[in-house]
Amino acid sequence: MKELIASVKKEYLVDLAMQGKRVDGRALDQYREVSIERGVIGTAQGSALVKLGNTQVMVGVKLEKGEPFPDTPTSGILVVNAELLPLASPTFEPGPPNENAIELARVVDRTIRESQMIDLEKLCIKEGEEVWAVFIDIYVLDHDGNLIDASVLASVAALYDVKPPAVEGWTLPEFPLRAKPVAVTVVKLNGVMMVDAGLEEENTADVRLTISTLENGNICAMQKGGSGFFQREELEKAYELARKCGEELRKKL
């Protein structure tokens, strides 16, 4: 996902970071303006459009009847897919999902699945035969950095947007949800840690860590990305940022 960025720009960003500053005047632990719009798509059972500054991610949730997996006959199915649309960046190309799209989808999948926010057992219609499948489709519309956090926010918002669905055969009073996981991605720029990297910051940083947390501060998913590394103490700091910023983000859900 890295784009070439002029070294003079990189140096500038690094210089700023070393002084605890950022190019758009934000604090190191400050997100860009977050906006969450729900119910933006009528044909989906749940949907949301999330903006982190200029980054825009739309998520649509569809419910369909399907067969359960043989090893979990009483459990509903969760499928997460992400599309890095060519209209979202000059570096995105049409074609089957590449490793970046797959990683994005799988990090969101783990966050939702491991948080157990969806009570999949309640989505069983007939044991071993029929269950509800929840399809989460992530549509990246404008890539200006930090797609993971935006995609998790949009997915959770879209899931909470699912109304007692007007889908044929639906009998539950409501969509069974029970947690609000939030992902916070911390990038490291010449040793300086910051959250919600903009595109230039993201392309200057050599490493990132996503930490998905629950309401009680527990961690439900993590993913390191990029070709750099973290020291042990930096992980502690990253967790603190994830907990603090996660709380703020969760208030918006």
Place this chain on the structure above:
Amino acid sequence: MAEAKPEKLLVDGRRLDGRRPDELRPLRIKAGILKRADGSAYIELGKNKILAAVYGPKEMHPRHLQQADVAVLRCRYNMAPFSVEERKRPGPDRRSMEISKVIREALEPVLFLHLYPRAVIDVFIEILQADAGTRTAGITAASVALADAGVPMRDLVAGISVGKVDGTVVLDLMKEEDQWGEADMPVAVMPRRKCITLLQMDGNFTPQEFRQALDLAFKGVEQIYEAQKEALKEKYLPSLEEGR
């Protein structure tokens, strides 16, 4: 997969295979076992059997994939169709594509890629028999194979997974623990500087358990690092000793 969950994964502080929470499975690493590859290694960790091979640095084709200032590292993590209970459909899937990416990013920090602009280094990891922890064991083997290929490196990279079973943080999950446990966290480390180059996690950790898990991972990595160095010495020492 259809096996029932054992009632307990931990009885009197012992795991299903008799290990204590902080114990590794039996580990064996061998360097330089493939003739054609520039470097290679084989690892057994418990029931895992994994081969890693390195080709390069060599000329990058197609040319448009060349990087003007550095060598490109390519990694392919692949599971043999016969490596798991049910036959796995051959070829890359979403899981293996993601794993290939995080493995590449776990190895990149130790390589001096700027020494070989426009070239490519290929790392192939083949899982012949899988029993949980294959990505981290694959990294362990791949870094030995890179050293065996004579690729300049800052350090080796050693990987291990830690997790939580029956509420206890444990080292080196085996298949049943991976399947039924409450958390799984693969970690790779540059042992000399204690830098973390791979970190993933799924499940549920309290912050305290996360710290414990990291401590355990570092402990495990120390042992793996020793085994890596031994494997390299085992290959290269004999011819040197004779001459003395």
Place this chain on the structure above:
Amino acid sequence: MLFVENRELVVPGRLLAEGDYFAGEGTFLEGGKIFSAVIGLAEIREKSISVISLQGRYIPRRGDRVIGIVTDTHPFGWILDLNSPYTGNLMVSELVGRKVDVFREDIGKFLRIGDAVLAEVREVDERWRVQLTASERGMGRIRGGRLVEISPAKVPRVIGRKGSMLKVLEETSGCRLEVGLNGRILIRGRDLKKVNAVVEAILLIEREAHLSGLTDRIKAKLEREG
């Protein structure tokens, strides 16, 4: 302060020295300390420390003598595989030693794909384009002889200190050797048996490159078999 002995086997990342030492080949500096970058033998020469790599690819350097194999042609010359991440370019004028009007003369008569060429690295530019020259007497297309390939890391041993090993190989067998630093070695001799003995000796050197007393053993072996 030193942390290794001379000729000790070291792995990548091994701390070699700290303080007033010069970081030589196969090493790197980090925070004022010198570490090994490769698997190899630590070599301490007064205040300089390096690691002789036991493996690794050939990287072209100006002045190196190499044996390339023609893999492609272009209107003004050829591309040669150098058993390296980088290919070599040989312009026709650098082969025949004069200006050639490529529009009048068919350069296909000089070299074909698959030909082996003894050449010298004339220049390596910052983009890692390697220019070769082969116009000197004795260079150019290789006709006849037996070509063997060994690990480029082992070539210095085949040559020996001040050419001692090479001298033994040539004098005891009566064969002529052309050693490419890229790991390709050409052996020329009338007696097939002697050529084969030299090939075997070279492969033995590759296998046991770091044994001491190797030169004497090779000499004895060749004398026995010759």
